Amino acid sequence: MTPREIAVLVLSLGAVFFAIVAAVGLLRLPDIYARAHSTSKSETLGAVLALAAVATSYGLGHNTLKVVLLLLFMFLTNPTAAHAITRAARERGIEPWTTEDEQ
Amino acid sequence: MVAVTESGLLVPVAESASLRNTVTYAVEHALDHADEDGSSASIHFVYPLPERVSYVDRSGRTDAAESLLDRVASWAEEDAGDADLTVETALIATHVYLSTPGDYADVLVRYAEREGLDRAMFDPRYDPIGSTPLLPSLEAEVRRAGLDVDEAPVSAEQQQSQLVRSGTLTQFFTLFAASFLFYLVLAGSLKAFELATGAISAGIVAVSLWRVSLTSSVDPLRTVKRLARFVLYVPFLLWEIAKANFQIAYIVLHPALPIQPKTVEFDAAVWSSLPVTTLANSITLTPGTLTVDVERSHLVVHSLTASAREDLFAGTLERAVRFVFYGRAAARIPSPIERRESEEGEE
Incomplete structure (x- = not known):
């Protein structure tokens, strides 16, 4: 295996790991706000790592540049989507879940 | 009468x-x-x-x-x-x-x-x-x-700022240049065909959107400085994002699910829409915090853990965003927690 293949493999594994974390978080966390944490952060990193793996496998070149642009858009759009969803939830008057001892 | x-x-x-x-x-x-x-x-x-x-x-x-x-x-x-x-x-x-x-x-x-x-x-x-x-x-x-x-x-006094309108020509060309460059990057070649279609598309974009997408006048020097500082900001943000993810992964995979979610609100010490957007998105991407709503510079933030709230109020991110947009001097404004304390002290 060439070093590049190893790097691609490591990045892909990272991507899979964080995508799984996002999915588990989506199932385990209590309410829409907390779930949005999981989807906005872990999902972003998962997608970004996957794209980084793609970029690495292309090597330096024009396609890589496009992938890097895609990556940038992920960084911009993912938080925005999470923001839009939670804001909609807030406008519907959904109360965030809190632990009992906190008031 | x-x-x-x-x-x-x-x-x-x-x-x-x-x-x-x-x-x-x-x-x-x-x-x-x-x-x-x-x-x-x-x-x-x-x-x-x-x-x-x-x-x-x-x-x-x-x-x-x-x-x-x-x-x-x-x-x-x-x-x-x-x-x-x-x-x-x-x-x-x-x-x-x-x-x-x-x-x-x-x-x-x-x-x-x-x-x-x-x-x-x-x-x-x-x-x-x-x-x-x-x-x-x-x-x-x-x-x-x-x-x-x-x-x-x-009135005469406001005419002055009307004069800045001549700067809208710079805005027009900034938008044109940005669109043109972007087109060429995607096209990946400098053939005459790409140059011509790129110029036409960039022209259409600039004509239809120059009043919409750039609402303030463009100061080339300031923009370049901002971009330079933004390049410094990106590694910092990436590091914070990486940290955020390990933290979230730990929390999510921990059998006891150690979370204490709470919504907090604060007024960010950043002033116009672009810095506020940058800050809000950065907050969403970093440890345990998620921007829920923004009204001008008033942020509503949902936080997953107590330590995330402390980090947020320590104002590291906010300071970094101010550094990007206003330079080093502005980074030294007190953090949200210090501002809150001084307000309470005055009352």
């Missing part, structure tokens, strides 16, 4: 630099008009305060609007002096959601019809939405509904 007919003047108001000037002009205009046709002069100042369910501090916003209306009414009375002038103020549209100029025009026209007003006067800086220029289309809509529309003139 038989004052049977009453022709009123409708003046929508909001916080604006030229408001004082507009009030004076509106009063003169109303009095002149009343003199001409022998009707009694009246002015209605209205403040559209649209519904926003999410707004927690609604009473605060209403108070601010009412105090503005009071201020405007007292200015108008001061300007009218001894002349006979009826001044009315009203908060309107308090239960509707307004977004487009058409929506604003609708509520204004409905108010005008109900009160029997046939003329409207706009403040040249009237901009209730606060991001895109709204006034020309709003005026057109109101005019179409059959009202006489007038715009208060800009």
Whole structure:
């Protein structure tokens, strides 16, 4: 295996790991706000790592540049989507879940 | 003088630099008009305060609007002096959601019809939405509904900022250049065909969007400095994101799910839409915090753990964003927690 293949493999594994974390978080966390944490952060990193793996496998070149642009858009759009969803939830008057001892 | 007919003047108001000037002009205009046709002069100042369910501090916003209306009414009375002038103020549209100029025009026209007003006067800086220029289309809509529309003139002092408008040419070319470059990057070649189609597309983008996408004037030097500092900011942000993810992964995979979610609010010490957007998105991407709502620079943030809240209030991110947009000096403003403490100290 060439070093590049190893790097691609490591990045892909990272991507899979964080995508799984996002999915588990989506199932385990209590309410829409907390779930949005999981989807906005872990999902972003998962997608970004996957794209980084793609970029690495292309090597330096024009396609890589496009992938890097895609990556940038992920960084911009993912938080925005999470923001839009939670804001909609807030406008519907959904109360965030809190632990009992906190008031 | 038989004052049977009453022709009123409708003046929508909001916080604006030229408001004082507009009030004076509106009063003169109303009095002149009343003199001409022998009707009694009246002015209605209205403040559209649209519904926003999410707004927690609604009473605060209403108070601010009412105090503005009071201020405007007292200015108008001061300007009218001894002349006979009826001044009315009203908060309107308090239960509707307004977004487009058409929506604003609708509520204004409905108010005008109900009160029997046939003329409207706009403040040249009237901009209730606060991001895109709204006034020309709003005026057109109101005019179409059959009202006489007038715009208060800009005073000498404001002319200066009007001159900055020549900078819109720079804006145009900045947008053109950015679109052109982007097109060429995607095309990946410099053939004559790509250059020509790129120039055409960039031209279309620049012509149709230059008034929309760049609302402030472009200062090339400042933009370059900002970009340079932004390049410094990216590794910092990436590091924070990586940290965030390991933290979230730990929390999510921990059998006991150790979370203490809580929503917190604070006013960020950043001032215009782009820095606020950057900050809000960065907050969402970093440890345990998620921006839920933003109103100007007031942020509503949902945090997953107590330590995430501490990090947020320590203001590292906010400082970094200020550094990107305003330079090193601005980074030294106190953090949210220090600001809060000093406020509590004063009270």
